[in-house]
Amino acid sequence: MASPHYLPPLRQVAVCGGTHGNEMSGVYLAKHWLRDPSELQRSTFHATVFMSNPRAVEKCVRYIGRDLNRMFTADILNSKGSDADVYEVQRAQEINQIFGPKGSCQAYDFMFDLHNTTANMGSCLIVKSEHSLLPMHMCSYIQKHYTVSPCPIFVYLLPGEESNGVALELGPQPQGVVRADLLAQMRSIVACGLDFIELFNKGTLFPAFEIEAYKLVGRMDYPRYPDGEISAVIHPNLQDKDFQPLKPGDPIFQTLSGDDILYEGDDITYPVFINEAAYYEKKCAFIMTEKHTSSQPALQREL
Known part of the structure; x- marks a missing residue:
């Protein structure tokens, strides 16, 4: 040992x-x-x-x-x-x-x-x-x-x-x-x-x-209009799902017209700080993490 x-x-x-x-x-x-x-x-x-x-x-x-x-x-x-x-x-x-x-x-x-x-x-x-x-x-x-x-x-x-x-x-x-x-x-x-x-x-x-542990791998901004205004909000299926797996093709945003926007990443990610109020100014809808085991x-x- x-x-x-x-x-x-x-x-x-x-x-x-x-x-x-x-x-x-x-x-x-x-x-x-x-x-x-x-x-x-x-x-x-x-x-x-x-x-x-x-x-x-x-x-x-x-x-x-x-x-x-x-x-x-x-x-x-x-x-x-x-x-x-x-x-x-x-x-x-x-x-x-x-x-x-x-x-x-x-x-x-x-x-x-x-x-x-x-x-x-x-x-x-x-x-x-x-x-x-x-x-x-x-x-x-x-x-x-x-x-x-x-x-x-x-x-x-x-x-x-x-x-x-x-x-x-x-x-x-x-x-x-x-x-x-x-x-x-x-x-x-x-x-x-x-x-x-x-x-x-x-x-x-x-x-x-x-x-x-969950390690930061990236950040996801909200969809935006050309003038910079947010054009879609966190999808109800993603809201409150911090630390839960997000798979390619899962819905992540919903436009005000009711259209779903899907996650286009290649790998499963584990989002955290989903819809954090303080991160709107940082242009961050959620933080993407990967689950990792260390010794x-x-x-x-x-x-």
């Missing part, structure tokens, strides 16, 4: 809500934990709570100038030009100084980023790479120990970004609305992730395993 992969213990963990100011489970949990963070603390590490985009939270909007979730690339974090006047650029740079700088020895060891989606994503766990060993082990632990709902894994690496963390994407939940059931689910999943870190820090050996080696804390 192969020997475990050893990693150093985690000492500083960040839990952030309000990266998008109208995704209310994370906003309300962060507000609660800023008043009383006791339930986040464990014996082997310290958890710090913060509100990522307080101005957007105050106005209950996704962002003020630009999407904060896209501001953590090296180019933007080091920007000193005209972009530096944008609030979310300034905020990203502030966050990088507080919890980083990214890649430095004083950077926080792990981050939970709390999100909601209007799509039917369930309790989705997002990691940057299937080669991110500790996040993948955490996802496996959550899948085994959090049994209220399935927790599919979405591998979503934005260009120029790397981080050691897990994002939670729970839905469907309308923007600007808090739902007690999804808030409770998010709270329990964060607790489960923190329990995993505690066990890891105490020297628990996590065995090797195989795990299924993860055993993991243990460095002795």
Whole structure:
């Protein structure tokens, strides 16, 4: 049997809500934990709570100038030009100084980023790479120990970004609305992730395993008129079918005249973020993924 992969213990963990100011489970949990963070603390590490985009939270909007979730690339974090006047650029740079700088020895060891989606994503766990060993082990632990709902894994690496963390994407939940059931689910999943870190820090050996994840392969825009206006909407047969197989020839859009538009891809895909409200401006009707199984080696804390 192969020997475990050893990693150093985690000492500083960040839990952030309000990266998008109208995704209310994370906003309300962060507000609660800023008043009383006791339930986040464990014996082997310290958890710090913060509100990522307080101005957007105050106005209950996704962002003020630009999407904060896209501001953590090296180019933007080091920007000193005209972009530096944008609030979310300034905020990203502030966050990088507080919890980083990214890649430095004083950077926080792990981050939970709390999100909601209007799509039917369930309790989705997002990691940057299937080669991110500790996040993948955490996802496996959550899948085994959090049994209220399935927790599919979405591998979503934005260009120029790397981080050691897990994002939670729970839905469907309308923007600007808090739902007690999804808030409770998010709270329990964060607790489960923190329990995993505690066990890891105490020297628990996590065995090797195989795990299924959904990897981004492309994006599908809405059909459009020549002037750029959307000419068809998500087909009723596709609505709310996140993580379910979409086969060539299946209907994906329906025009306002009632005509079906079919999926013309060559392979089965697994759409996610179907009809996400925030993605209309990004010209994305849904994200296409492929289902992939990876092997993860055993993991243990460095002795």
